[in-house]
Amino acid sequence: MRSPHPEQWRQRNQQKKAAGRRLLTLTASNRHTLTAHWLDPQDGSVHAESLSHAGTFPSLTPVLPEVAWDEREIHDLFGDVPEDHPDLRPLVRTPRWPQAFHPLARSQTSPPNWHDVEPDNPAKLVAGEGITVMKVGPTHAGVIESGHFVFSLIGENVLHLDLHLFQNHRGIEALLEQRPVAAVAPLVTRICAADTVSHQTNWALAIEAMAGYQSAEELRWRRVILLEAERVLSHLNDLAQIPAGVGFQVAQQRALAMKETWQRGLKALFGHRLLFDTVGPGWAQKPSIDGIFILIDNLRQAFKPWRALVQSHHGFMDRMHAVGVVRQASAERLGAEGVAARAAGTSFDARTTMPLYQGLSIVPVVQRGGDVQARFLVRLDELEASLRIIEESATRLRRSPTADPPWVLPHDLTGHVVTYTESPHGLNVHDVEIQAGRTARYHVRPATYRNWPLLAHAVAGNAVADFPLINKSFELCYSCTDR
Amino acid sequence: MLGIAQIVAVLMVVAVSPLLWGITQTVKARLQGRHGPRLGQMYWVIAKTWTKETTVPEYSSWIFRLAPSIGLAAILLAALTIPVGGRVPAGWPHNLLTLFFLLALERFWVGLAGLDSAGTFGGLGASRVSTLGTGVEPALLAACGILWQVSGHTEIAPVASWFATRPLGALPWTLAAVSMGFVLLAEMGRLPVDNPDTHLELTMMHEATVLEYDGRLLALSQVAMTLKFSVVIVLGWVLLGPNLPSIWANLAIRAVEVVLTSVALGWIESRFSKIRYFQIPAYLSLAAGLGVLAFYLIAGG
Numbered sequence: 001m002r003s004p005h006p007e008q009w010r011q012r013n014q015q016k017k018a019a020g021r022r023l024l025t026l027t028a029s030n031r032h033t034l035t036a037h038w039l040d041p042q043d044g045s046v047h048a049e050s051l052s053h054a055g056t057f058p059s060l061t062p063v064l065p066e067v068a069w070d071e072r073e074i075h076d077l078f079g080d081v082p083e084d085h086p087d088l089r090p091l092v093r094t095p096r097w098p099q100a101f102h103p104l105a106r107s108q109t110s111p112p113n114w115h116d117v118e119p120d121n122p123a124k125l126v127a128g129e130g131i132t133v134m135k136v137g138p139t140h141a142g143v144i145e146s147g148h149f150v151f152s153l154i155g156e157n158v159l160h161l162d163l164h165l166f167q168n169h170r171g172i173e174a175l176l177e178q179r180p181v182a183a184v185a186p187l188v189t190r191i192c193a194a195d196t197v198s199h200q201t202n203w204a205l206a207i208e209a210m211a212g213y214q215s216a217e218e219l220r221w222r223r224v225i226l227l228e229a230e231r232v233l234s235h236l237n238d239l240a241q242i243p244a245g246v247g248f249q250v251a252q253q254r255a256l257a258m259k260e261t262w263q264r265g266l267k268a269l270f271g272h273r274l275l276f277d278t279v280g281p282g283w284a285q286k287p288s289i290d291g292i293f294i295l296i297d298n299l300r301q302a303f304k305p306w307r308a309l310v311q312s313h314h315g316f317m318d319r320m321h322a323v324g325v326v327r328q329a330s331a332e333r334l335g336a337e338g339v340a341a342r343a344a345g346t347s348f349d350a351r352t353t354m355p356l357y358q359g360l361s362i363v364p365v366v367q368r369g370g371d372v373q374a375r376f377l378v379r380l381d382e383l384e385a386s387l388r389i390i391e392e393s394a395t396r397l398r399r400s401p402t403a404d405p406p407w408v409l410p411h412d413l414t415g416h417v418v419t420y421t422e423s424p425h426g427l428n429v430h431d432v433e434i435q436a437g438r439t440a441r442y443h444v445r446p447a448t449y450r451n452w453p454l455l456a457h458a459v460a461g462n463a464v465a466d467f468p469l470i471n472k473s474f475e476l477c478y479s480c481t482d483r
Numbered sequence: 484m485l486g487i488a489q490i491v492a493v494l495m496v497v498a499v500s501p502l503l504w505g506i507t508q509t510v511k512a513r514l515q516g517r518h519g520p521r522l523g524q525m526y527w528v529i530a531k532t533w534t535k536e537t538t539v540p541e542y543s544s545w546i547f548r549l550a551p552s553i554g555l556a557a558i559l560l561a562a563l564t565i566p567v568g569g570r571v572p573a574g575w576p577h578n579l580l581t582l583f584f585l586l587a588l589e590r591f592w593v594g595l596a597g598l599d600s601a602g603t604f605g606g607l608g609a610s611r612v613s614t615l616g617t618g619v620e621p622a623l624l625a626a627c628g629i630l631w632q633v634s635g636h637t638e639i640a641p642v643a644s645w646f647a648t649r650p651l652g653a654l655p656w657t658l659a660a661v662s663m664g665f666v667l668l669a670e671m672g673r674l675p676v677d678n679p680d681t682h683l684e685l686t687m688m689h690e691a692t693v694l695e696y697d698g699r700l701l702a703l704s705q706v707a708m709t710l711k712f713s714v715v716i717v718l719g720w721v722l723l724g725p726n727l728p729s730i731w732a733n734l735a736i737r738a739v740e741v742v743l744t745s746v747a748l749g750w751i752e753s754r755f756s757k758i759r760y761f762q763i764p765a766y767l768s769l770a771a772g773l774g775v776l777a778f779y780l781i782a783g784g
Contacts, residue, residue: 247678248756253515
């Protein structure tokens with residue numbers, strides 16, 4: 001592959017963005033290559049831009065701020081240097097890592113000798129008179145994942161928020177390398193509990209695309225049901241957590257009760273409360289169709305009065321208004337995904353271009369406010385839409401022929417595919433490269449990856465007491481991001 | 484006889500305050516569809532905390548260790564000044580200003596201890612508690628002035644009997660009660676101003692100031708917190724409730740009133756969400772406005 005001139009690398013990617021395409025992944029390899037995959041939201045086609053370099057490459061961040069974290073991560077994991085990157089502080093790396101340790105670089109063979117120091121990375125602060133620096137986490141008071149937040153405050157107002165995630169970096173991408181294809185699914189399932197079906201589906205779609213497997217109609221509907229059931233679960237959780245942020249405990253507890261009912265239903269229908277190990281190459285769990293309709297009816301009976309309760313609660317609705325505002329321009333500049341993007345006026349939902357959803361009418365739920373209230377309302381409508389999609393898919397599933405074509409996973413697959421799904425948190429992308437039945441490179445670009453910097457952007461200028469509310473309205477996944 | 488009755492009454496307030504707290508928590512739990520802990524859970528919580536090891540932050544001073552005792556002492560003294568049965572023996576201090584200043588003293592030391600804990604949230608909590616105090620204290624002082632204007636007293640017992648002997652009419656009484664309720668909710672650190680049940684450090688007010696405490700020092704703070712809760716409720720009813728000639732009848736009425744109020748608080752906390760921090764001045768101004776209206780209606784009528 002002939003590599004473009006460094007300036008062309010920037011220009012070409014910038015042109016893709018200007019043409020309204022969405023960046024799926026920016027993937028590095030240990031052969032000093034970079035590949036950017038762009039999705040055309042009109043026709044669902046994927047276009048790639050590649051660059052070969054000699055250890056340093058021109059940073060895209062000055063022209064595409066959304067890849068700031070991708071490039072920092074590449075710098076930490078591969079040791080490749082993005083030139084002119086405005087902020088090359090460690091992202092994944094901690095001071096415990098030896099200087100030359102780059103876990104995904106080719107030279108790495110055995111675990112290094114970790115330094116025995118405090119794992120405290122330099123934070124970006126605001127300096128000046130009257131400014132307080134407040135550090136929160138990584139351990140929190142509630143049942144929350146690990147994240148370290150450094151606030152620069154002036155009085156009650158947040159001037160700047162610096163996020164230090166990757167506290168529980170498990171090295172999943174390194175673990176997946178050189179793994180036989182048959183042993184990948186258990187790890188991919190466990191990348192995260194909130195978007196697990198989406199991760200599993202991405203893996204299944206990647207292998208099926210490489211093998212040229214044509215999935216049966218019936219399998220497609222089963223996967224749609226699983227993906228939507230996961231969205232309902234995730235949205236129920238988020239809808240419960242937002243009232244908790246303002247002490248509206250009745251709404252929180254009732255929503256948690258609905259979530260529990262739903263999870264018990266999932267356990268009965270699919271064998272797992274969080275839907276682990278329900279989708280794989282060539283298969284997906286078979287639910288009882290009657291059970292699905294009963295579960296949906298039960299949820300609707302509780303959801304309708306709950307929705308009426310929260311939407312008629314003036315204090316609660318007012319509390320969410322104009323807090324944590326994301327403007328559409330910021331959302332697009334920073335590559336916002338999912339609910340956060342749609343609540344800011346961006347009409348993009350990857351389900352509209354996914355072949356899996358063909359034949360179903362998917363209308364992206366869009367709000368213009370960009371505030372906590374808008375994100376809350378988007379979830380309310382999306383949850384109801386998901387229930388309708390499940391019903392429609394279940395009806396079609398009932399009419400489809402029941403026989404799965406028998407399929408054995410080939411052991412000598414080779415190929416390179418980028419797959420994506422619309423997870424509850426947004427566009428979730430896997431970049432999978434297989435050589436002779438083993439993974440050569442597996443890059444996961446989770447849905448929340450670009451929304452974390454957006455959260456920091458949305459919090460600045462708000463009262464620090466509103467941070468939990470804003471945070472819960474994004475309800476971003478740590479596990480996916482840390483990997 | 485009066486002295487014994489007063490001491491017994493105050494001891495009763497002290498003894499039942501964790502129970503009142505428990506009633507409110509149970510009502511909240513039931514309205515949320517939960518069973519919730521048993522009614523007397525707070526007694527067990529305090530007993531458990533008392534037996535735990537007491538540690539203090541490395542950078543804190545004597546202020547941190549002394550503040551819970553001073554806070555509890557201030558609330559206990561405040562409780563002693565309330566004529567729970569409607570009457571106190573001659574020479575017994577029961578001035579409304581004394582009571583308010585004792586409550587302010589407690590707030591001052593809680594805030595100081597929050598700062599002295601040398602933690603991030605302690606400072607944040609101290610700042611918020613003190614800011615809230617700058618709104619609550621003028622409102623209470625204004626109420627005190629109004630009461631003095633209309634009744635000619637600042638001692639609680641004569642004010643209470645003055646209220647009890649005047650047919651106020653439903654409107655001024657309701658306005659006064661709502662106004663006082665708003666201010667006292669803020670004073671107690673309950674919704675919609677502060678949420679005592681949250682685990683979200685960044686939103687905390689009072690809880691943030693005691694976040695670094697454990698063991699006996701925390702137990703003292705918990706006793707002070709529950710006692711303040713019941714002192715404030717009792718004070719409200721002593722001022723606005725009925726006042727019969729018999730002390731024991733008054734005590735019985737108070738008992739019914741405080742239980743009903745604890746239930747009502749649980750209901751209120753389930754109906755409201757927390758207002759924005761920056762809206763608290765507006766909330767307190769509303770309370771003050773209603774109080775002024777009540778004053779004009781009472782003084783004019």
